[in-house]
Amino acid sequence: MFQPDDLAPDRLVAEPIQRQLYQRVRDAIASGRLRPGERLPSARGLASQLGVARGTVDAALARLAGEGYVETRGPAGSFISPHLAAATLPPAARPIREAPPAPGAPSRSLPFQPGLPALDAFPRKLWSRVVAQSVRALAPPVLAYPDPAGWPPLRAAIAAYLGVSRGIACAPEQVFVTPGYQGALALIARARLAPGERVWVEDPGYALARQALRGSGAVLVPVPVDAEGLAVAEGVARAADARFALVTPTHQSPLGMALSLRRRLALLAWAAAAGAWIVEDDYDSEFRYAGPPLPALKSLDRGHRVLYAGSFSKVLFPALRLGYLVVPEPDIADFARAARSLQQGCPVLEQAAVARFMADGHFARHLRRMRGLYAARRAALAAAIAAEFGGAARIDPQEGGMHLLVRLPGTDDMGLAAHAAAAGLAPQPLSPLASLPGGEGGLTLGFANVDPRDALALAARLRDAVRDLLA
Amino acid sequence: MFQPDDLAPDRLVAEPIQRQLYQRVRDAIASGRLRPGERLPSARGLASQLGVARGTVDAALARLAGEGYVETRGPAGSFISPHLAAATLPPAARPIREAPPAPGAPSRSLPFQPGLPALDAFPRKLWSRVVAQSVRALAPPVLAYPDPAGWPPLRAAIAAYLGVSRGIACAPEQVFVTPGYQGALALIARARLAPGERVWVEDPGYALARQALRGSGAVLVPVPVDAEGLAVAEGVARAADARFALVTPTHQSPLGMALSLRRRLALLAWAAAAGAWIVEDDYDSEFRYAGPPLPALKSLDRGHRVLYAGSFSKVLFPALRLGYLVVPEPDIADFARAARSLQQGCPVLEQAAVARFMADGHFARHLRRMRGLYAARRAALAAAIAAEFGGAARIDPQEGGMHLLVRLPGTDDMGLAAHAAAAGLAPQPLSPLASLPGGEGGLTLGFANVDPRDALALAARLRDAVRDLLA
Numbered sequence: 001m002f003q004p005d006d007l008a009p010d011r012l013v014a015e016p017i018q019r020q021l022y023q024r025v026r027d028a029i030a031s032g033r034l035r036p037g038e039r040l041p042s043a044r045g046l047a048s049q050l051g052v053a054r055g056t057v058d059a060a061l062a063r064l065a066g067e068g069y070v071e072t073r074g075p076a077g078s079f080i081s082p083h084l085a086a087a088t089l090p091p092a093a094r095p096i097r098e099a100p101p102a103p104g105a106p107s108r109s110l111p112f113q114p115g116l117p118a119l120d121a122f123p124r125k126l127w128s129r130v131v132a133q134s135v136r137a138l139a140p141p142v143l144a145y146p147d148p149a150g151w152p153p154l155r156a157a158i159a160a161y162l163g164v165s166r167g168i169a170c171a172p173e174q175v176f177v178t179p180g181y182q183g184a185l186a187l188i189a190r191a192r193l194a195p196g197e198r199v200w201v202e203d204p205g206y207a208l209a210r211q212a213l214r215g216s217g218a219v220l221v222p223v224p225v226d227a228e229g230l231a232v233a234e235g236v237a238r239a240a241d242a243r244f245a246l247v248t249p250t251h252q253s254p255l256g257m258a259l260s261l262r263r264r265l266a267l268l269a270w271a272a273a274a275g276a277w278i279v280e281d282d283y284d285s286e287f288r289y290a291g292p293p294l295p296a297l298k299s300l301d302r303g304h305r306v307l308y309a310g311s312f313s314k315v316l317f318p319a320l321r322l323g324y325l326v327v328p329e330p331d332i333a334d335f336a337r338a339a340r341s342l343q344q345g346c347p348v349l350e351q352a353a354v355a356r357f358m359a360d361g362h363f364a365r366h367l368r369r370m371r372g373l374y375a376a377r378r379a380a381l382a383a384a385i386a387a388e389f390g391g392a393a394r395i396d397p398q399e400g401g402m403h404l405l406v407r408l409p410g411t412d413d414m415g416l417a418a419h420a421a422a423a424g425l426a427p428q429p430l431s432p433l434a435s436l437p438g439g440e441g442g443l444t445l446g447f448a449n450v451d452p453r454d455a456l457a458l459a460a461r462l463r464d465a466v467r468d469l470l471a
Numbered sequence: 472m473f474q475p476d477d478l479a480p481d482r483l484v485a486e487p488i489q490r491q492l493y494q495r496v497r498d499a500i501a502s503g504r505l506r507p508g509e510r511l512p513s514a515r516g517l518a519s520q521l522g523v524a525r526g527t528v529d530a531a532l533a534r535l536a537g538e539g540y541v542e543t544r545g546p547a548g549s550f551i552s553p554h555l556a557a558a559t560l561p562p563a564a565r566p567i568r569e570a571p572p573a574p575g576a577p578s579r580s581l582p583f584q585p586g587l588p589a590l591d592a593f594p595r596k597l598w599s600r601v602v603a604q605s606v607r608a609l610a611p612p613v614l615a616y617p618d619p620a621g622w623p624p625l626r627a628a629i630a631a632y633l634g635v636s637r638g639i640a641c642a643p644e645q646v647f648v649t650p651g652y653q654g655a656l657a658l659i660a661r662a663r664l665a666p667g668e669r670v671w672v673e674d675p676g677y678a679l680a681r682q683a684l685r686g687s688g689a690v691l692v693p694v695p696v697d698a699e700g701l702a703v704a705e706g707v708a709r710a711a712d713a714r715f716a717l718v719t720p721t722h723q724s725p726l727g728m729a730l731s732l733r734r735r736l737a738l739l740a741w742a743a744a745a746g747a748w749i750v751e752d753d754y755d756s757e758f759r760y761a762g763p764p765l766p767a768l769k770s771l772d773r774g775h776r777v778l779y780a781g782s783f784s785k786v787l788f789p790a791l792r793l794g795y796l797v798v799p800e801p802d803i804a805d806f807a808r809a810a811r812s813l814q815q816g817c818p819v820l821e822q823a824a825v826a827r828f829m830a831d832g833h834f835a836r837h838l839r840r841m842r843g844l845y846a847a848r849r850a851a852l853a854a855a856i857a858a859e860f861g862g863a864a865r866i867d868p869q870e871g872g873m874h875l876l877v878r879l880p881g882t883d884d885m886g887l888a889a890h891a892a893a894a895g896l897a898p899q900p901l902s903p904l905a906s907l908p909g910g911e912g913g914l915t916l917g918f919a920n921v922d923p924r925d926a927l928a929l930a931a932r933l934r935d936a937v938r939d940l941l942a
Contacts, residue, residue, distance in 0.1 A: 062612060065612050069623070081608065082608075109615040119611040119612065124609070128603070131606040132599070132602070135598070135603065137552065138790075139543060140591050141536050143790050144580040144590060144788070145587075145789040145790065146789070146792070152540075153540075153552075179815060195688070208814060217666070217688075319613060319615060319616065319819040321817065321818045341682060344650060344653070344654075346818075347791055347817075347818055347821050350820065350821075
């Protein structure tokens with residue numbers, strides 16, 4: 001029979017209490033003391049019975065839930081996942097080895113973690129229904145190897161969506177479905193990049209994209225960003241012969257400005273003259289809270305130089321692992337060959353479900369709902385930061401996206417982030433995203449998962465965590 | 472209103488009739504003349520009404536079904552997929568551009584295509600139920616970025632399965648879930664391969680693996696295969712300092728022999744001495760029709776030199792895009808870092824569904840059923856080939872796998888395969904799989920999708936297609 005004391009941590013060992021709790025729950029499942037479907041005591045009850053902080057219990061439960069061992073059912077409490085057969089669980093005799101996460105690697109969802117959509121607001125029931133319909137419709141032939149270029153109805157749905165929402169006129173054959181944005185970069189590298197070739201990257205810029213390109217053998221050329229976005233003339237001065245420019249024209253990642261029209265034209269002119277390509281990462285253009293969304297750079301692409309990348313990670317959810325790449329018409333055959341050579345075709349079920357979700361109108365409705373929700377969450381968090389930090393913090397004006405950029409003048413943003421991480425918060429510091437000197441530091445705070453009712457408490461927790469570092 | 476005549480092909484243009492039919496059905500859907508859910512005339516009826524061969528109609532319908540435009544419901548006939556919204560279909564004004572498939576690239580399922588499991592015998596209803604349960608159980612935290620190393624319950628289920636079925640003792644932390652075998656190779660290359668390093672590959676051997684390794688910058692060293700499998704001494708003579716050996720020890724791909732025990736020991740001794748790794752591709756060991764399955768090479772790996780790769784493509788179905796890699800314990804941290812750097816995490820839903828399918832015992836039952844089914848299909852096709860080809864063909868003895876290796880002495884296997892392809896059949900020639908001279912040609916014939924009732928007719932169709940080339 002399970003007793004809460006089974007979970008009591010050993011305070012004489014160096015292992016953090018939270019990890020001990022996590023490991024003890026797994027042990028109890030593996031040994032059969034906790035059975036699939038069994039209800040766990042409440043987090044509050046466990047914390048008081050074991051004499052540990054409530055936040056520590058919450059963190060251990062969150063990890064167990066994140067890994068599928070525990071299901072949280074809102075007010076009904078937490079349960080051992082009913083589909084875990086005890087026999088399939090690993091014996092927990094020795095600790096799980098884990099390397100420290102690579103810089104910029106996404107981790108489990110923690111407060112303020114940038115880049116995640118509102119996971120609590122995703123319409124899970126509706127999605128479950130769409131998936132159930134989609135899986136029933138999969139006939140034997142489509143159980144075979146999927147087309148590495150993508151599931152045709154999804155390619156068609158994406159082309160239609162981009163035409164309406166982003167001003168991009170493209171045929172379904174120009175759309176390649178990829179395993180997320182990383183998959184799009186892998187496809188681009190296979191089709192168009194030789195090791196040692198140079199690529200402009202925005203500075204500061206998105207760390208995972210840099211890492212992926214470096215992994216593919218590219219030599220990165222950091223190009224500074226100013227109020228108009230990428231400084232195209234600087235790029236030309238540093239590497240006129242680069243093979244690519246990697247840009248976020250709608251909403252620069254992470255600073256948030258749009259690439260100005262004259263810069264857009266300069267960039268297109270450079271690419272046409274150099275025979276180079278522009279990779280447009282349109283990662284969160286769907287979320288804009290003032291004025292109409294800016295058209296994509298791709299919509300200006302008369303010269304067939306822009307490779308346009310989008311992702312479902314932020315508009316649906318990241319665990320889907322689905323993104324797409326729109327290539328110019330003359331490049332279709334080369335990219336089809338590259339897709340076959342990479343053999344990175346995505347699972348058909350996810351593709352069929354997303355195609356159905358779009359075709360049935362759920363996608364457009366979901367985006368509308370999220371725009372309203374995010375505007376409210378953004379405003380609440382901005383107000384909470386202003387209330388808790390007062391004059392110590394300044395929030396950069398941004399018209400879109402899913403994070404706030406908070407400046408805390410006179411502070412070291414890496415130190416701030418480390419202190420916040422110790423308190424279980426995941427704002428990201430700006431300075432590791434830049435390799436050129438002279439930029440101002442700051443913290444990016446994802447707001448999509450911050451419930452307005454929790455905003456003040458989370459802002460206070462952040463302030464308490466970094467209090468010693470504030471000027 | 473739709474009329475079968477709408478589909479009538481234009482015999483004055485060069486475009487093949489089959490592609491015209493395919494395009495006309497798409498046009499009819501796009502224009503609304505064929506509506507989602509609408510029943511198509513029978514293939515027999517269409518063929519006679521349009522005056523084209525029944526096989527041509529079948530091929531066009533198969534492509535439409537494969538791409539999701541049409542659903543075939545057995546005796547009830549074929550229907551326009553009910554979930555296609557006409558608005559999402561691409562206008563069909565210009566033909567779809569398609570590059571010719573790369574050599575060895577998997578394509579849609581055609582008779583005799585090797586490497587595909589019995590798609591008709593997959594328990595789709597059961598799978599649909601398991602997926603529906605799994606999608607409902609996905610709580611918000613797991614909608615975030617998945618662990619690039621894999622979904623923990625699936626890693627645990629795979630470790631348990633390998634212990635029982637393949638004699639491999641491994642902890643769940645040693646198991647990395649990958650997007651198919653190609654994903655495992657990408658992970659290995661990221662963790663352990665520098666461009667320009669040499670890799671032994673079996674000759675003849677699996678074309679897609681070679682292509683993937685070459686794409687990662689490896690220099691391939693072909694090593695011949697004889698009755699005992701890979702000629703290890705030849706490998707040592709050609710490249711003692713290679714970084715890897717890529718082998719199929721249980722059932723050599725494509726020739727089918729097992730790697731003998733003394734060769735296994737020699738290979739392990741070389742790897743230990745050279746500090747090299749052995750990649751064991753255990754792609755179809757589950758299917759063996761005489762004697763107990765051979766233990767994996769990995770089960771002999773005392774020196775931590777074997778990277779063991781398995782896939783769900785052949786034991787479940789390829790459109791899942793799920794495989795796994797088991798790494799030696801000392802290598803866990805490096806591979807975890809590589810997995811994070813590749814960011815190739817698989818969709819959580821598929822992983823959760825497979826974990827549940829395994830935990831609930833469905834997986835073991837499905838394998839048992841398939842073993843019986845494949846033994847029967849294999850015997851039927853072997854008998855049909857013998858009956859139709861007589862002394863012109865010889866079938867290599869093989870104790871396992873999913874294809875027959877048919878030798879047609881005195882013929883050119885590339886020519887045979889080209890003639891067969893023209894008849895809509897997809898046996899694969901042996902000679903493109905070898906780069907060393909001296910090997911005997913032949914055809915590999917996948918039997919998993921050949922219903923015993925069709926075996927004679929298909930064998931006759933193959934004989935008719937290649938009749939002119941037979942000695």
